[in-house]
Amino acid sequence: MITTPVESCTGRWLVPRMSAILCLSDAPHYTPSPEISPNALRARTEKSRWADKALLANQVGEAEMADSVQQQLAQTLELMTKEQLKEFQQLLHDQDLCKQSPGVPTTQPEKVDSMEVASLLVAQYGEQQAWDLALQTWEQMGLNELCARVQKEATLESGITEKYSKESGEMPCHTRSWKNEDIQQKFTQLLQRSRPRGYDFPLWMRKHGGTDDHKHLIGVGELFGPGHGTQGKPLTVILHGVAGIGKSTLARQVRRAWEEGRLYRDSFQHVFYFNCRELAQSRTLSLAELISKDWAGxxxxxxxxxxQQKNLLFILDNLDEPKWDLKQHSSEFCLHWSQQQQVHTLLGSLLKKILFPGASLLITARITALGKLIPSLKQPRWVEVLGFSESARRDYFYTYFTDESQAIKAFSSVESNPALLTMCVMPLVSWLVCTCLKQQIDKGQELSLTCQTITALCLHYFFHILQVQSLGTKLWDFCSLAAKGTRQGKTLFFPEDLKKHGLDEDITSTLLKMAVLQEDPTSLSYSFMHLCFQEFFAAMSYALGDELISIKSMKDLVGQYEMVSVFGEPSTCFLFGLFSEQGMREMESIFKCQLSWKKRDNLLKLAKKQVNRTQQNLQPSCWDLLHSFYEIQNESFLTEVMSSVPEMRICVQTDMELLVFTFCIKFSQLLKRLKLNEGGLHGEAQRPSHVILFSLGPFTDAWWQIFFSIFSVDGSLQELDLSGNFLSYSAVQTLCEALKSPHCHLKTLRSP
Incomplete structure (x- = not known):
């Protein structure tokens, strides 16, 4: 059957899974019917229950009711009879929101179960609008009891929120600090895996290879629960993820929630939190001394x-930061809790279960550091921190801005910048964006944030919001301090460290007021407000320096011994971003100097060599390379380097990975065929120049908007296979606009 994408994908809110081939060379141009504007839809739903729910205390407090919105909606739909569910679908089909395009034949709703109905509703309209549309339809059906039940649950949630706020005495702050953890972690997604990220999905794969990695989303309360498909409970849980994704904040929240009796009270009698960044300042300790440091009872x-070992939980935060060697010989391990040992030996004994084998461990580490931890771990559970979902980003804005009208304006401005909205998957980025927009609002300025990369956002924050350049020549010294600390794996700085770099008490006080630095509460020392901030200033120091870029200097920059690890470090990504055209202009304006183009060229040559090396050895570091390439935004370089990339089979897990992938791959001149979401890693043999893209899904409208950006530059893609995937009406509109692009040379489209 030959059909247009509009005919196969619009006019219904439920889309049949049908295979269709569109030969674009023969197809007429279609103009989709106008849809209700996003602003009009938002106006209907901004005061809905899900905007209110964004004000709940925190994610940990909701851990035991961590079912997704989709699951909650499906459970409510299950209360309906089959006839009512069929009527529900028909009414949705007939409502204005779901009207079909003119000329498209009417199709009756399919007979599907409640979970599929909920899934399609959420995928097409988002969580807020799906609930509002469902409530409106139930009222139209006269299901008053069902509506009352849903509204009662919403009222109960609001009451819990109000009660918690009164009892805790915590009121929303006018100025939100990065340390306000409640508004960061309640929306974070957690993905349980059977193996660590980066060891199972190499980017460039010339041969077919399956994986037995099983993944599913879990709540915080399930970290130490029975595993998926097994009754076993883990003794070691590794929270891993990229920099700035919220691992440490989540670890602190677990401890706090346990203290308040809201989490793991039945599982652990004692929970101890240790920041390995601070422990690295001690040479020797016994476990007894370590516990006494955290004992407040x-x-x-x-x-x-x-x-009682089984009742103990040790939280080891930032275990990957210090330059520790955790691979001791058996004779070096600590065998008793009163025995004095070097700190890394003591921790290694806990990891290998030599000391307290029955105790539980919760460890946080960056993905790039897992290699040095794996040999020391005993049957860990791997949980990746994925950051904010699409709807959670909106909820975060509503929590950051206590004034609802400000929240609406702020989030609307970010929605107009798809790349920036995508980067907000990282809690740190969401906080930076909200802070920048808050200042614009307070000054009565027009809301505008055009940043396309994380480096550009940091430049805007530090030099347009905080005005760090007011430090004058001392800014060079401050960057030097950050770089030396990064090379040495040092994150705590004492007053004498600052003085050695020419930073006196006045400068230190200014940096504290700007919240660039923070004072450590337990010792007379300072650290950057976030480790990524230190790595950003370290990259600035390296960009400003005279040393030419080489393999050795790159290793020195990030304090790594293996080149494969270098491109995964934030300092490297920031360096690429600073050597973008925009980054170089801003740096030269700030520091009143000329940056070295030769240094930038050497960086690109080094990256190209790494691409060639990676293709041959199938290293799992390619996501890191792509992220660096995204930060530099150099189209001529990307056209050259991506055109040498062979076939690939790649799995994206977050919108950020999709953004990076689509930006880079669209410059490939060899890409002829692209297949989306094949449904498994084992599939048909690849044809030449064939790329297969997998995703955990479901695909939202924002996801499709990012994906179809592959047609924004002149490319070589001739065949696109979307079969088996759901496209909403809005997604089809986005596709049709992309197909009209003069850069689109697609000949065949396989649509749902």
Whole structure:
């Protein structure tokens, strides 16, 4: 059957999964019917229950009711009879929101179960609008009891929120600090895996190869619960993820929630939190001394506390930061809790279960550092922190801005910048964006944030919001301090460290007021407000320096010994961003100097060599390379380097990965065929120049908007296979606009 994408994908809110081939060379141009504007839809739903729900205390407090919105909607739909569910679908089909395009034949709703109905509703309209549309339809059907039940649950949630706010005495702050953890972690997605990220999905794969990696989303309360498909409970859980994704904040929240009796009270009698960044300042410790540092309760003999191993949880935050060697020989391990040992030996004994084999461990680490941890771990559970979902980003804005009208304006401005909205998957980026927009609002300025990369956002924040350039020549010294610390794996700085770099008490006080630095509460030392901030200023120091870029200097920059690890470090990504055309202009304006173009060229040559090396060895570091390439935004370089890329089979897990992938791959001149979401890693043999893209899904409208950006530059893609995927009406509109692009040379489109 030959059909247009509009005929196969619009006019219904439920789309049949049908195979269709569109020969674009023979197809007429179609103009989709106008849809209700996003602003009009937002006006109907901004005061809905899901905007209110964004104000709940925190994610940990909701851990035990961590079902997704889709699941909650499906559970409500299950209360309906089959006849009512069929009527529900028909009414949705007939409503204005779901009217079909003119000329498209009417199709009756399919007989599907409640979960599929909920899935399609959420995928097409988003969480807020799906609930509002469902409520409106139930009212139209006269299902008053069902409506009352849903509204009662919403009222109960609001009451819990109000009660918590009164009891805790916590009121929303006018100025949100990065340390306000409640508004960061309640929306974060957690993905349980059977193996660590980066060891199973190499980017460029010339041969077919399956994986037994099983993945599913979980809530915080399930971290130490029975595994998926097994009754076993883990003793070690590794929270891993990219820089700025919220790992440490989540770890602190687990400890806090346990103290308040909201999490793991039945599982653990004692929970101890240790920041390995701070522990690295000590040379030797016993476990007893370590516990005493974190003990805030009444005096109890250490031996009594440690007598029940199975009731203990040790949280080891930032275990990957210090330059520790955790691969000790068996003779070096600590065998008793009172024994004095070097800190890394003590921690290594806990990891290998030599000391307290029955105790539980919760460890946070960056993905790029997992290699040095794996040999020391005993049957860990791998949980990747994915950051904010699309709807959670909106909820975050509503929590950051206590004034609802400001939240609406701020989020609307970000929605107009798809790349920026995508980067907000990272809690750190969401906070930076909200902080920048808050200042514009307070100054009565027009809301505008045009940043396309994380480097550009940091430049805007530090030099347009905080005005760090007011430090004058001392800014050079501050960058030098950050770079030296990064090379040495040092994140805590004492007053003498600052003085050695020419930073006196006045400069330190200014940096504290700007919230670039923070004072450590337990010792007279300072650290950057976030480790990524230190890595950003370290990259600036390297860009400003005279040393030419080489393999050795790159290793020195990030303090790594293996080249494969270098491109995964934030300092490297920031360096690429600073050597973009925009980055170089801003740097030269700030520091009143000329940056070295030769240095930039050497960086690109080094990256190209790494691409060639990666293709041959199938290293899992290619996501890091692509992220660096995205930051530099150099089209001529990308056209050259991506045109040498062979066939690939790649799985994206977040919108950020999709953004990076689509931006880079669209410059490939060899890409002829692209297949989306084949449904498994084992599939038909690849044809020449064939790329297969997998995703955890579901695909939202924003996801499709990013994906179809592959047609924004002149490319070589001739065949696109979307069969088996759901496209909403809005997604089809986006596709049709992309097909009209003069850069689109597509000949065949296989649509749902």
């Amino acid at each position: 009444p005096a109890v003999p250490i031996g009594k506390i440690l007598s």
